[in-house]
Amino acid sequence: MTILQETPTSLRAIGQPRLLAGLTTGRADLQRHQQVHGPLPELSREAYTELATAVGLRGRGGAAFPVAxxxxxxxxxxxxxxVVNGSESEPVSRxxxxxxxxxxxxxxxxxxxxxxxxxxxxVLIAVHDPAAAASVRAAxxxxxxxxxxQVADTPGRFVAGEARAVLSVLEGGAPVPPGRKVLPTRKGYHRRPTFLSNVETFAQLAVLARLxxxxxxxxxxxxxxxxxxxxIDGAVERPGVVETPxxxxxxxxxxxxGASPGPVLVGGYHGRWLPTDLSRPETTGGAGIVLALGTDTCPLGEVHRVAQWLASQSAGQCGPCVFGLAALVDDFGRLGNGDPAGWHDAQRHLGLVPGRGACxxxxxxxxxLASALEAFDDDIRQHLAGGCGRPVLGVLPVPGGTW
Known part of the structure; x- marks a missing residue:
């Protein structure tokens, strides 16, 4: 097991690092980058396709679509x-x-x-973080x-990181996904065929081309x-970014x-909750986010805060998002206050929202939210019986402070 020297960004690796190789002393300029990784071979389209097929490379932005x-x-x-989608608007991801x-x-x-x-x-690199954009421009x-x-600055709203929303911004439009669901490979930038993926996918391609x-x-x-x-974030001793096999x-x-016992969120705020018992062999796919909640904070209160933030991030384009998420915020609020009707209404609304939105x-x-109802069953029973007795500590980060 290799542990990279800690930096202000807390980089570590389980095993031999590849993407994080050479970063123990900070940002890699071109000279140090080439010393660590060597020259990039000039490959054909067919060679990239064959390599991606051979290793089953998938996009690392959450959807996990096969690159080949x-x-x-x-x-x-x-x-x-x-197009490099660097609009990492998930509050937890770094x-x-x-x-x-x-x-x-x-x-x-x-x-x-x-x-x-x-x-x-x-090549268009869409970035909403000023430090990241400055680093790319310097490179x-x-x-x-x-x-x-070209490096394009994009908004930091949650839905603005969706692929079609990024394309809209790059074309001078609103930072929201359009209602049509057309693949960028068919109609992408300027309605022309476009290869679009997230930042880590392109870094993986560079490693694959060399190795x-x-x-x-x-x-x-x-x-x-x-x-x-x-x-890795939340109730852990060593938060940060970790490279693992x-x-x-x-x-x-x-x-x-060094995570504390308790429930774990994988995949971020579009991911799912896992209960305290992690004896089964769960792995860490999806958007690459692992957040330990711990046992000192109120789970329902934490989820309610995030639900409020998620509702505030609606693009305002469809009923399931505008009205459905607002209803779920109310449902979870009532459930946290011990109202059984909140649980029943949440179950009903969760059955109506999926599959009907514009994005x-x-x-x-x-x-x-549905996974929270499953993972926090014991906590829900406590609230319905009068409350869990724990404060809401804000372990789950939401931009802009408390909602």
């Missing part, structure tokens, strides 16, 4: 752009911002190398990539080898971070 299938869906020519801030050349290698292979004339001054690269399929597959799962970045048991990650926000929010 995304490449195969692009036309043979006429690709408008490669992994993509960390890569852009401390390892920008690794991300740029993945994006520009693929753009040249696809013969795409433009571009050190490079000559043979393809135009090749065999060496890349020397760690992690057989079905999806390699490493992944996890943001894929398939590392959640219990091992929590032990590594993934209502579905993800409903998943988060």
């Amino acid at each position: 299938l995304k490449l195969a869906d692009l036309p043979a020519r006429g690709i408008e752009a490669v 992994k993509d911002r960390l890569l852009l801030t401390m390892a920008p050349h690794l991300v740029l290698d993945g994006a520009t190398g693929l753009a040249r292979a696809l013969k795409a004339p433009l 571009l001054l050190e490079r000559q990539d043979g393809v135009e690269v 090749g399929a065999h060496e890349f597959s020397s760690t992690g799962l057989i079905s999806e080898p390699g490493t992944q970045l996890l943001t 894929t398939g590392t048991p959640l219990e091992a990650v929590l032990r590594f971070a 993934a926000h209502p579905d993800g929010s409903a998943r988060f």
Whole structure:
């Protein structure tokens, strides 16, 4: 087990780091980046597709869509752009911002190398964090990539990080997902075929291009080898970003971070809750977020705060989001106050919200809340009997303070 020297961003690794290699002393400029990783081979589109297929590489933004299938869906020519989605608007996640801030050349290698292979004339990097954007712009001054690269500032709202919302912002539109659900590979930037993925995916492509399929597959799962970045937060002794082999048991990650006993949230605020008992072999897929709640705070109160924030992040485009999430905020508030009708109404509303929204926000929010009802069954019983007696400590971060 390797533990990277701690920095202000708290970088660590279980096993040998790849994405975080060479970052123990801070941000890697081009010279140090090349010393650590070596030159990037110039690969064809077919070579990238074969590599992604061989290792089962999936996007690391939460949807986990196979990269090879995304490449195969692009036309043979006429690709408008490669878009790096760095609008990491999930309040807990730090992994993509960390890569852009401390390892920008690794991300740029993945994006520009693929753009040249696809013969795409433009790389667009959408970033809402000022420090990350400044780091990428500084890195571009050190490079000559043979393809135009632009850094675009985007809003930090939750739904603004959705792929179609990012494309809308890049085209000068509103930071919300449009109602139409068309893949960027068909109609992306300027309604032209576009390869779009999140920051870590491009960093993984740069590592894969250098290592090749065999060496890349020397760690992690057989079905999806390699490493992944996890943001660890909450009731833990060592919060931060951790690089682990894929398939590392959640219990091992929590032990590594010094987590307190209690429920665990995986996947962020569109993820799901797991109960205190983690004896079954859960792993840490999804959006790469692990948040330990601990046992000192009121779970229902914490969830209610996040529900209020999620409702405030609605794009205002559809009833399930505008009215459904507002109703669920009220349901969980009443349930926390011991009203049994709150539990019954929450169950009813959770059955009506999923699958009907204009984007993934209502579905993800409903998943988060539905899993809370399952994981916090004992706490719910205590509230219905008069309360759990614990304060709401704000272990779950929400932007802008208490809601």
